[in-house]
Each structure stands twice: as structure tokens, then as C-alpha cells.
Amino acid sequence: MALQILLVDDSPMIHNLLRKVLVKNGHEICGDAKNGKEGVEMYKSLQPDLIFMDISMPIMSGLEAAAAIKKLNPDSKIIMLSAMGDEAVLTEARVIGINLFLKKPFDEYKIISAISSVA
Amino acid sequence: MRQEMIAPFLQSTQNMIEQMSGITVTADGGFYEEQSELVSLGLATLVSFAGKVKGRLLIDMEPSLAVAFAKAVNDENYTSDREFMVLMSAGELNNIVAGDANTLINNQFQLDLRLAPPVIISGVGSIIRIPKISSMSANLMTLQGKLKVNIAFEGSL
Numbered sequence: 001m002a003l004q005i006l007l008v009d010d011s012p013m014i015h016n017l018l019r020k021v022l023v024k025n026g027h028e029i030c031g032d033a034k035n036g037k038e039g040v041e042m043y044k045s046l047q048p049d050l051i052f053m054d055i056s057m058p059i060m061s062g063l064e065a066a067a068a069i070k071k072l073n074p075d076s077k078i079i080m081l082s083a084m085g086d087e088a089v090l091t092e093a094r095v096i097g098i099n100l101f102l103k104k105p106f107d108e109y110k111i112i113s114a115i116s117s118v119a
Numbered sequence: 120m121r122q123e124m125i126a127p128f129l130q131s132t133q134n135m136i137e138q139m140s141g142i143t144v145t146a147d148g149g150f151y152e153e154q155s156e157l158v159s160l161g162l163a164t165l166v167s168f169a170g171k172v173k174g175r176l177l178i179d180m181e182p183s184l185a186v187a188f189a190k191a192v193n194d195e196n197y198t199s200d201r202e203f204m205v206l207m208s209a210g211e212l213n214n215i216v217a218g219d220a221n222t223l224i225n226n227q228f229q230l231d232l233r234l235a236p237p238v239i240i241s242g243v244g245s246i247i248r249i250p251k252i253s254s255m256s257a258n259l260m261t262l263q264g265k266l267k268v269n270i271a272f273e274g275s276l
Binding site for chain 2: 056058104
């Protein structure tokens with residue numbers, strides 16, 4: 001099933017890679033946000049089926065943004081993508097209710113498997 | 120500087136470049152202490168991190184390697200190391216390496232290290248001097264060019 005997906009990451013390289021993998025697999029990128037604040041605003045207006053969210057971003061972090069989105073809609077689907085994946089970060093992500101946590105780098109198989117497990 | 124604090128950065132640099140781009144990286148000797156300023160090979164990226172201690176990771180590479188890495192990762196053609204996506208790809212590489220290495224270090228030593236955004240410096244021969252902090256370097260080789268990993272932690276870790 002084709003999903004409307006919102007990308008929230010401050011890295012143009014990550015946007016580029018995710019866009020290629022997701023479009024190739026039949027999904028649609030409905031929004032590109034460069035920080036957590038933009039991500040929350042875009043979530044409100046676009047109501048995507050799924051969000052890919054980085055953690056370390058300027059203005060508002062991915063964990064703060066994810067918490068805000070989960071408050072707006074506890075059923076929202078968020079896959080966290082981050083370079084950091086230590087126990088403290090994973091615990092914080094679990095408390096917020098992140099649906100899945102992926103450590104960078106990623107490949108097509110990892111991304112598509114992640115979508116299948118949460119969508 | 121404790122070996123178990125710096126070794127993850129060298130290992131992660133090799134692993135992440137190979138995983139992301141398929142470029143094989145081999146170590147050219149082990150770590151040594153930098154005695155003077157660094158003279159850039161061409162494209163240097165710097166990621167600082169802080170928690171219970173502070174530190175920073177510098178990855179410096181020849182322009183040919185920066186272009187080859189960006190081409191392989193993004194599956195796009197670039198001709199100069201000053202192109203936007205080449206610069207951004209080098210910055211993201213450092214972010215991913217620093218994140219991977221600090222994940223290991225945090226899990227082992229509970230230092231709560233968190234990353235700052237990368238700084239990207241372009242220019243062969245650029246002088247990089249970071250006073251008041253000693254650092255260790257290791258040289259690496261690829262078929263596409265040389266790179267250097269330089270790591271520093273504040274204090275006597």
C-alpha cells in the first residue's frame with residue numbers, strides 16, 4: 001500500500017537517500033522538514049501516514065518533536081533514524097512511544113522492512 | 120588518552136565508509152599524537168560532542184575521496200569536492216561515525232555524550248588549529264584517496 005510519508009531530518013543527504021528508496025517502492029513524500037519544529041507544523045497540516053524522524057536537529061530535536069506529535073495523535077506512526085543509539089536514547093524513544101528505532105546508516109532493505117513492521 | 124575511548128572512532132570510520140559507499144578503507148599505521156596544527160588534505164569535517172566529558176572528531180580527506188564517497192552514496196555524478204552534496208555527504212559521514220562510536224562509548228562508560236552539528240571546511244592546505252586540547256590521529260588509505268581521523272577528549276581520559 002502506498003503511504004504518504006513525512007521526512008524530518010536536517011541532512012540533505014538523508015532526504016535524498018530516503019526519497020529515492022521510498023519513491024522507488026511506491027510511496028509518496030508529502031513533506032520535507034529540516035528540523036523538529038517544521039516537522040510538527042507539517043504533521044498538523046499534512047497528516048501523513050508515517051514519519052521518518054532524525055534526533056539531532058537544530059531548533060527542536062527529533063525526540064521533542066516526536067513527543068509533540070504523539071501528544072497530538074498517539075496513533076501517529078514514527079520511525080526514528082539516528083546516528084546515536086545508546087541505551088539512554090533508546091529508553092527515551094520508548095517512553096515517548098516511538099514505533100521503531102533505526103540506527104544510521106541504512107539501506108533499502110532496512111527501510112522497507114521497517115515500514116512493513118509499523119504500517 | 121585511553122585506547123578504548125579512541126579506538127571506536129577509527130573502527131567506525133572504516134566500517135561506516137565501507138557500509139555506506141562500498142569503498143574499502145585500510146589503516147596506515149596506528150594512532151599517534153599530533154604535535155602541531157593539522158594541514159587539511161582537502162575536505163575536513165568536525166563534530167563536537169559533550170556529556171560528562173567533551174571531545175571532538177575530525178575526519179579529513181582528499182578531494183578525490185570526498186567526491187568518490189558522495190558519488191557512491193548518492194548514486195549521482197559530481198566533479199568537485201566543493202559541490203553542495205559532496206560537502207553535505209562528508210558532514211553526514213562524520214555525524215554517523217561520531218554517533219556510532221559514541222554509542223559504544225556511552226554504553227560502556229555512561230558518559231551521556233551527545234553530538235553537535237558538523238562543521239565542514241573545504242580547501243587543500245587549510246590550517247586547522249584547536250588550542251588547549253591534545254589529540255590523536257590515525258592515517259587511512261583507500262584506492263580513491265587518503266584520509267585522516269583525529270580525535271580529542273578534554274582532560275586526562
